[in-house]
Amino acid sequence: MKLFEKTGKMALGSRLRLLTSKVTEDAAQIYELYNIEFSPKWFPVFFVLSEEGEKTITEIATEIGHSQPSVSKIIQEMTVAGLIQENRESSDKRRNVVALTTKGIVLAAKIKVQCVDVDAAVESVILEARYNLWEAIEEWEFLLEQKSLLRRVQEQKKLRESKDVQIVAYEDKYQAAFRSLNMEWISTYFQMEEADYKALDNPKEYILEKGGKIFVALYENEPVGVCALIKMNDPDYDFELAKMAVSPKIQGKSIGWLLGQTVIDAAKELGASKVYLESNTVLKPAINLYHKLGFKKVVGRVTPYERCNIQMEVQLK
Incomplete structure (x- = not known):
């Protein structure tokens, strides 16, 4: 059908419904061919009862995958x-058990004869076709069970939108955004602390002039995310990943991931062997992001932040 040549794969559901309608229409006429008064949509329920005997409605629904x-x-x-x-x-009248009647049992025997012919007819189509639809359906069912079509579309949307995000080096014009994005994020979950004000009010003095870097994520030329790489005066660590904040209005575009990757790449370019960070386990999305970036939990470190209850590091060498 030329419509589907125009729509492409986005009309998969419509095309499958059309094919299902065509097969179902034939199925109704096939029952008539064998002088059987039967609705095609009954077949899964009828088959289970004819093969396995009485069942509850819940058991049938589970077995055939219907509500x-x-x-x-x-x-x-x-x-x-x-x-x-x-x-x-x-x-037990509370347990709704159903079974075939005598009429149903007699009909089951007639349908078995019909099924032999139907199976042979379907097999003939499979042999004539270039692709085995039956096996393909089974494979698609498995793949969509592992990851739904909705989830796959969400991932593609996120990937496409993330391409519109630009990560740039900090400039003075981004100081207000650096401060406001972090204050918004921190104040949502915790309270601002003295160490926060030092970094946010004087990023050049506290971060850049000490050998660190700050990166800004732009979406449609607007700053929507920030992250800093702070030089540490510590024998165990070269740098700290800190002050990562993404606007809640623009989340879902992999901005945190892009910022994190940029900061780690910058640390590698500066010759760092390890990068350290501090966070709080209440921030589950952030902790998951850090794990994806390669960070692992460490213990025994002193922190200036009251809100910190987890410390992590990533090995770069």
Whole structure:
């Protein structure tokens, strides 16, 4: 169909629905061909009961991957058709057990004959086709179970938007953004401390003139994230990753990751062997980011921050 040539893969759902409709329409006529009064949508429920005997609605729903309301509706329709009886031989009326009636059992035998022909017909299509749709469906089901289409679209959206983020070196014109972004972030979760004001009020003196660096993330030419690489006077560490803050209005574009990578790359260029950082475990997204950047927990360090309850390092050499 030319429509799908125009829409591309984004119309996958529509194309599958169209194919499903075509197959379902044929299925209804196939039942008529064998003089069987049966709705194609009943088949999964009917098959489970014919092969495994009585079941609860919950058990059927779990086995065929349908919702309980959907299965309940099918059960009601099949009960009206005389194929299913509810609570058959069940002493516990609270447990909704269903099973095939005598009519249903007789019909199951007729459908088995029909299934032989249907299986052969489907196999003939598979042999004629270039690709095995049956195996492809099984593979797609597995892959989408591992990672849903929604999750995959979210990742692609994040990747595309992250390409619009530019990481630049600090300039005086970004001092207000450096201060406000950090104050907003810190004040959301904690309280500003003396060490914060030193770095945020005098970034050139406290960070840059001591051999550190500051990077700014721009989105549509607006500063939306910042991060600093602070030179440490410490025998164990060369630099500290600090003062990372991203505007909550623009999160979800991998800005923290891009800033973190830039800071680590800068530390490598400066010959650092290790980079240190301090944080708090209440900041789960931040801790996860640090782990992805290669940081691991360390203990026994003295910190000037009351809010710090975790210290981490990354080996660069």
